[in-house]
Amino acid sequence: MAPARWSRLSLILWLACLLPLAPARVAAGLYELNITTDGPTTTAAEVTILASLVAKDNGSLALRGNAHLYRFHWIHTPLRLTSKTEKDLSSTIRVVSSMPGDFPVSIWVTAADCWMCQPVARGSVVLPITEFLVGNLVVTQNTSLPWPSSYLTKTILKVSFLLHDPSNFFKTASFLYSWDFGDGTQMVTEDSMVYYNYSIIGTFTVKLKVVAEWEQAEPGSAKGVLQKTGDFSASLKLQETLRGIQVLGPTLIQTFQKMTVTLNFLGSPPLTVCWRLKPECLPLEEGECHPVSVASTAYNLTHIFRDPGDYCFSIRAENVISKAHQYHRIQVWPSSIQPAVFAFPCATLITVMLAFIMYMTLRNATQQKDMVENPEPPSGVRCCCQMCCGPFLLETPSEYLEIVRENHGLLPPLYKSVKTYTV
Template identity: 80%
Template sequence: MKNRISKSCASQAEQAPGEEPKGACSGLCSGLYELHLVTDSPATTGAEVNITASLVASDNGSLVLPTDPHSYRFHWVHSPLMLKGKTEEAFRSTIRAVGNVPGDFPISVWVTSADCQMCQPVARSRLVLSITENIVGKLVITQNATLPWPSTYFTKTLLKTSFLLHDPSNFFKTASFLYSWDFGDGTQMVTEDSTVYYNRSIMGTFTVKLKVVAEWEQAALAAGKGIVQKTGHFSGSLKLQETLRGIQVMGPTEIQAFQEMTVTLNFLGSPPLTMCWRIKSECLPLEEHECRPVSVASTVYNVTTIIMDPGDYCFSIRAENVISRTHQYHRVQVWPSRIQPAVFAFPCATIITMMLAFIMYMTLRNTTQQKDMVENPEPPTEAKCCQMCCVPFLLETPSEYLEVVRENHGLLPPLYKSVKTYTV
């Protein structure tokens, strides 16, 4: 393998020392190997950064690396970073560099055959190294109970908030740290420990902010020793959700048929919620198709309904938020109604009113007729005849009857006729 590569690269033009080889690779040296770069950046200014280049065979299923690990040589371009060290291993090279100013710096590396350093590279690669003035690390928030959504946690459950320093070169080994925490709800604290525990009972979304200050002594050119300080600012977003621990149902347990019933539901969990309910004969969990979901924006919801038929019923409720679901039941006994429903009471009241009006009409009519009989002493003949015929049946004694007749007809005619006598 080494001979074939050297032969194919022998005709390449010479490159100036320190320059990255240019030109197209031809023959067997083209695309046979790859360079994989790994770094522990980003890093703070003054700290060492490790960059490792590994030569691997291209993924063609048949090519393997040569048995001699010294068949190839690695070449690095890292300026303006200061090189602190270089380590060569089998098909691997690692350099340690330091950046004294912040910025993004390109790092290039290529591999040539060991006996032909001026030949076309077998493989090449590059990356960009990030150097910053600040402390490098990250804020990590964990909880014993985990949720499937990122940055989502439970309320009333202890939160562990930690700062993880990124310092692979042990640059801050003599530094002392101070941590200033702001939990976004007015709670602030300053600690020397990189881990704090916090419990928040209010649901919602808030941001945890952290300021890290590191100080240490360092040799100075004039005064001998000086205090060096570096800072870093970090933040993390939290969304606290409260699981549905249950539903409190407040309502009557006994009602009458056709009576309106109002039930108040108190949800022990975080809105927004999706709720559905149904009145069933048995207390069983509601299926998806049994009721229509209703969106609830608060933790209190009122349900009003009317049950027509007497019997034992179960008020079944299902509610869920983004993290949990719960069911609740409320038994209701419905007794027969002692008051007829309005749909039947109205016709009955109408009939009774009409009957009362008819009775009053007849009463007023009879009163008016009696008054006319007293004011008009000589009614029509038919009336007189009727009165003469009916009075004997109304009066108790004959004397009363005679008195009435006298009043109506004056003097009675003689009960006998005069008989005239003629003398012949």
């Protein structure tokens, strides 16, 4: 009987030990931790970390609101703990670091009466701490543009520095601000906010150097002056409204002649350019023409007119700031020779001319051949040639006399007979 009693007693004790573990085992995996922090921060300044226990499916599981049923466990070494508070289902700690770096902080939650049981939820966070000032540059303007970091020229910009100091560590510090606006303008102020106006378009980088000084009493010595600095920057893209479109191109042209028109945009480069030929100069409607992306302040249009008449280029350019319209009239006259209409007649004329030249060439060659085969010229020509040119062509006078006799056989002799009379 004694062994049986001891076995029953041990079973009861074992069940009693399991009862505190029951809620934790059931809750394990059903809850999670939401962790928030006000970091990053600078060395020697306090950082606050808050951990809250919530249900995983956005609160559909009912949590018991008694905070004494759960215990939060923190691991924050080497950060120095300055305070810790627990309220409802959350826990908050404040820590300080004397050195810069990224420090991990771990948290887990267990049942209050069984801290070595399986955790209900666990989480971690990395806390960045720097030796410099922490803050941001904020640039604002009355006119907002849809492009990120884009602003208008010739419109006042408000540039502000916002110091991140949730623990009010620099409440006694004095600050000095050194500004560089990237366009050659620099200034030094004691105010964390300045106003500036850019007069030209482009991308500029605003640079700011902040110096903080304060007095701090050191143990066993007089007051000392401490200093922290920080460098900050912001990139700005200055845009300009489209003040107009300048059109450079001919106003008179012939058909079938390539025409080029240059568009110069007075302002920031537009996102899109749209144009269309119309019989009258009227604005373009939405969807009336196909837009073309343009990334510069100039654009060339090319077109070939096939029909004469009066036309008007209707042009629309736009960027995210504004729109601009422009018109360009042009008269198209019929060309003297239109290649599409007179291509065949021209080819026929050229063929006829080539045939005529070949005919004349062959005819001249035939005449020259006949003259070589029949060198005897007509009688009149031969006589004239021989009479006029013979003395110069013959080698001896006897040959000349012989030819003369042959040609003039019927002429009287060159001498007369002498008669003798006897008295």
